[in-house]
Amino acid sequence: MAAAKTPATPLLRVEGLSVDFASPRGAVRVVEDLSFHLNAGETLCIAGESGSGKSVTALSLMGLLPKPGGRIVAGTALFDGADLFMLPERRMAQIRGHQMAMIFQEPMTSLNPILTVGRQLIEGPMRHLGLSRAVAAQRAVEMMDAVRIAEPKRRLKQYPHELSGGMRQRVMIAMAMSCHPKILIADEPTTALDVTVQAQILKLMQDLQRETGTAIILITHDMGVVAEAADRAVIMRRGRAVETGPVSRIFARQEHDYTKALLAAVPKFANGERAPEPLPDEVPLLDVRDLIVRFDVRGGGLIPRVTQRVHAVEKISFDLKPGETLALVGESGCGKSTTGKALLRLVPSHGAVELRGTALGRSTRDVKAWRRHMQMIFQDPMASLDPRMTVGELVAEPLVIHGIASGSEIKHRVAKLFDRVGLTTEQMSRYPHEFSGGQRQRICIARALTLGPQIIVADECVSALDVSIQAQILELLKELQDELGVAYLFISHDMAVVEQVSHRVAVMYLGQIVEMGPTRSVLGDPRHPYTRKLLSAVPIADPARRHLAREAPEGEVPSPFRPVDYEPSYVTLQDVGGGHFVSAA
Incomplete structure (x- = not known):
């Protein structure tokens, strides 16, 4: 033996x-x-x-x-x-x-x-x-x-x-x-x-x-x-x-x-099968045409001169319907967050941006009025909340800035918002550091809702959260959309989350949209090589399928830094059926 x-x-x-x-x-x-x-x-x-x-x-x-x-x-x-x-x-x-x-x-x-x-x-x-x-x-x-x-x-x-x-x-x-x-x-x-x-x-x-x-x-x-x-x-x-x-x-x-x-609580990626049905065609709420964002890089000598230029966003166009979620996906540096900031005039840009047919102006008064209709939820809630103010004051601040309410009415409105996002009125007197990450994100959502916006730009708003907290925040966003009809520009690199919440997807690469269409079509039948590269890298929460893992993508995304005299070439999107557009290049 x-x-x-x-x-x-x-x-x-x-x-x-x-x-x-x-x-x-x-x-x-x-x-x-x-x-x-x-x-x-x-x-x-x-x-x-x-x-x-x-x-x-x-x-x-x-x-x-x-x-x-x-x-x-x-x-x-x-x-x-x-x-x-x-x-x-x-x-x-x-x-x-x-x-x-x-x-x-x-x-x-x-x-x-x-x-x-x-x-x-x-x-x-x-x-x-x-x-x-x-x-x-x-x-x-x-x-x-x-x-x-x-x-x-x-x-x-x-x-x-x-x-x-x-x-x-x-x-x-x-x-x-x-x-x-x-x-x-x-x-x-x-x-x-x-x-x-x-x-x-x-x-x-x-x-x-x-x-x-x-x-x-x-x-x-x-x-x-x-x-x-x-x-x-x-x-x-x-x-x-x-x-x-x-x-x-x-x-x-x-x-x-x-x-x-x-x-x-782990979002399961199913190649678009779990995605919401696309909404019927109607007049767009937001219309973006030929949006361009570039940043000058200066250096050299006592009087710095422009030595390079960052081509962050290059002539992209898309629209957003009432009550719709459009996801912007891609790797870091592709221009997703810059696009969201440009829509709120947080970074300088060129191109046409219209809300229900009214163009976004460039004066301080125009931008202030625009932001009553469009708000933003940032990726890091702690960095976007002033640590010196109570969370009640932070949520009330938009009402004060826009002169919409005063006195007891402000407190009443803020209390209703806290209740709506799953927080208590007793928590209004606390400071941001006294809350968990998930609670801070709820506070940011309440602040974004204060003015009753028609559009919310959600920039990686759940990427740093644990899966159970992430599920709660996503459910809250869905409830708010169903109840208030708010539209989301949902910026993310998590394909399982994108599949769960978005009606349509736009894939960005080096500042340009290379594929766009209904989520089920883009994730279920990706046509562009870059989209296929993104999807091949999605981790599968199943050890039994580990042997099916595809080869990890190699290499870095090319740098968006270009010489001052660089003239970009623009992609042309072709309709391959059902509102699914793919770069012809």
Whole structure:
């Protein structure tokens, strides 16, 4: 009889981790009695919503809890025969960046803005591996090449702000992998990225894992990413692990009610089959013709001159019907958000914009009157809310600016809006920092509704929210549309969400619309190569279909920066039937 196979010793074993944070009301337990293990060469996902303790767990393992405030009160983390939680800072500094490395969620805040990319990449190998500057520089070139950044020698001389979001994230991966760590902790590495860049980053991490044998702890709230990338998962809620196991089992047969609710809230992409029916033809509410937005880039000498020009939006045309949702989709830098801002005269533009046949003027009085009919919900609610004002004052502000109401009537109107978006009148006296992300977005929606607009531009308004909160906000937007007849210009890179809410879709690439039509047609039968590229990158929230994953798109979107004398060529859209238009080029 053959001897039983002895299970391999885990690379990392965490037992009973509990973490407290100091607060004015005393210690708050943010992670409680958490246990899990990580095997060599595997990917473990720690998943859950904001506030579940995912990132705090990662910071605890790296010895990076904020001090004073954060404190490990119980637990062990055995790695290489030592308890990470008991090691002195000098020993942790030797492990951190060498044997264990971390990729943070926002690379722009993690990279030093005053140092070149090359300077930051050579620091780790020189410190941990004792390499000379010349050898470390050569390794930096190799790592940049490994993460598929073109022209690595030129990029090493650039500063972080000169790179796109996807390239900055790849630089972070190159830095983390430069010393060939045994464990890589990736904290929401794809949350703010477009689907094509997200697919590239996930594939890149998997390729590097196969080549180096590095084990990965992937922290995310995106269950599609969990399904695409993980071997096992730990589902966390309010600091506790509620379910642990192989990803295939968790997706096929959930044991905890929270896991069931989390997966039920994930928008499912179905190639347009779930999209709303297009609305019947009628006179457009909004008519946009030949919209152009360009920005001059100045530089050189005491008197800066225009050296380049950013062609953000190039001669696009579309309309929007009453009560309709038109989605603008595409990668970062394609001109989606700039288009929305141009419609509200937040950026200078050229072209014709009409609301029910009345042209948008350019005087301050005209723009002010226009904004009574069109409002905007921004991507980051915290950045768009004045921290010095109460949320009641913020929602009331449009009424004061436009002189629509005063005194007790303002308070009455604001109270009705708070009730309509699922908030209480008692919360009106609080400040923005006292609310969760989902609640802040509800406040922004209430503010956008204050003037009773006919059109709302929703700019990535759910992209940073957890799936359950996202589902609540999308349901609220749908209810408001059904009740008030408001039309949405819905700007997003999340194709599953776009499919769920939009009647029509316009696909943007390098400032121009290359495909437009009913959502069911565009997502179900994409005709333009760029549209097909976007759809091929959508993560599928089903581990059983992981082997069907297509090749991740390669390369970066070309830069919109052009010489001053550059004359763009414009695409021509052809009708392929049923109101489905595709670029002829």
